[in-house]
Amino acid sequence: MPKIIYSSQEKYLESFISKPDGLLGEMEMFAFENKIPILHRHAAEVLEQFIFLSRPNRVLEIGTAIGYSTIRIASLLKKKSMIDTIEKSDDNIPIAENYFERSGLNKKINLIKGDACQIMPSLKRKYDFIFLDADKEDYEKLFFYSLMLLKKRGVMFVDNLLWHGFVAAAKIPPKYKDSTNHIKEFNKLFLSNDALMSSIIPVGDGIGIGIKK
Numbered sequence: 416m417p418k419i420i421y422s423s424q425e426k427y428l429e430s431f432i433s434k435p436d437g438l439l440g441e442m443e444m445f446a447f448e449n450k451i452p453i454l455h456r457h458a459a460e461v462l463e464q465f466i467f468l469s470r471p472n473r474v475l476e477i478g479t480a481i482g483y484s485t486i487r488i489a490s491l492l493k494k495k496s497m498i499d500t501i502e503k504s505d506d507n508i509p510i511a512e513n514y515f516e517r518s519g520l521n522k523k524i525n526l527i528k529g530d531a532c533q534i535m536p537s538l539k540r541k542y543d544f545i546f547l548d549a550d551k552e553d554y555e556k557l558f559f560y561s562l563m564l565l566k567k568r569g570v571m572f573v574d575n576l577l578w579h580g581f582v583a584a585a586k587i588p589p590k591y592k593d594s595t596n597h598i599k600e601f602n603k604l605f606l607s608n609d610a611l612m613s614s615i616i617p618v619g620d621g622i623g624i625g626i627k628k
């Protein structure tokens with residue numbers, strides 16, 4: 416697989432990162448053992464910085480998986496703030512519910528079960544922060560729904576925009592071709608949309624950050 420940054424720099428940065436223990440450490444291990452993709456640790460730290468800085472009242476996450484990023488966000492929210500998180504996988508939902516219960520943060524977390532492409536058009540209240548981390552073929556649709564649901568000066572945080580490096584690779588393995596094309600199209604949209612101040616930073620698997628004008 417191509418890399419996002421050189422291995423030596425990656426190793427250097429890895430040497431600084433704190434490995435979570437307790438529940439988050441257990442979740443990282445579970446995700447690794449069961450091949451469930453979760454946010455890269457560096458990307459999770461940047462996500463936490465943005466949450467801490469922007470102090471959102473309402474957060475929407477699209478793609479809960481086992482709830483790793485949900486718990487990292489919820490633990491930083493203000494007293495009355497909430498996160499809505501959407502997940503469609505019947506396998507992942509009970510695992511996430513169990514972790515939410517164990518985290519002691521389930522009062523701050525509202526898990527919405529189903530496909531975000533169907534759920535988002537029915538959401539009425541706007542959000543201060545939206546984290547998009549779902550299937551790549553859904554990104555374009557979910558981007559437009561997110562834009563409608565994001566408040567002015569709200570933050571859109573999108574994962575996987577460098578897609579293991581494939582967006583800029585000369586050769587792409589057949590199984591990654593479609594998803595890579597989806598991401599490449601998405602990146603054009605994300606970086607050129609007039610409603611957002613946006614950029615992609617080479618952290619983790621590539622993070623998109625867009626602020627609504």
Ligand SMILES: C[S@@+](CC[C@H](N)C(=O)[O-])C[C@H]1O[C@@H](n2cnc3c(N)ncnc32)[C@H](O)[C@@H]1O
Pocket residue numbers: 452453454477478479480481482483484485501502503504507529530531532548549550553
């Ligand atoms: C990369 S994982 C999310 C990881 C999680 N955000 C984290 O960092 O801990 C993507 C998840 O999104 C879910 N998903 C993908 N497309 C979706 C959609 N359209 N609606 C709801 N869930 C979706 C998948 O089932 C999967 O569990």
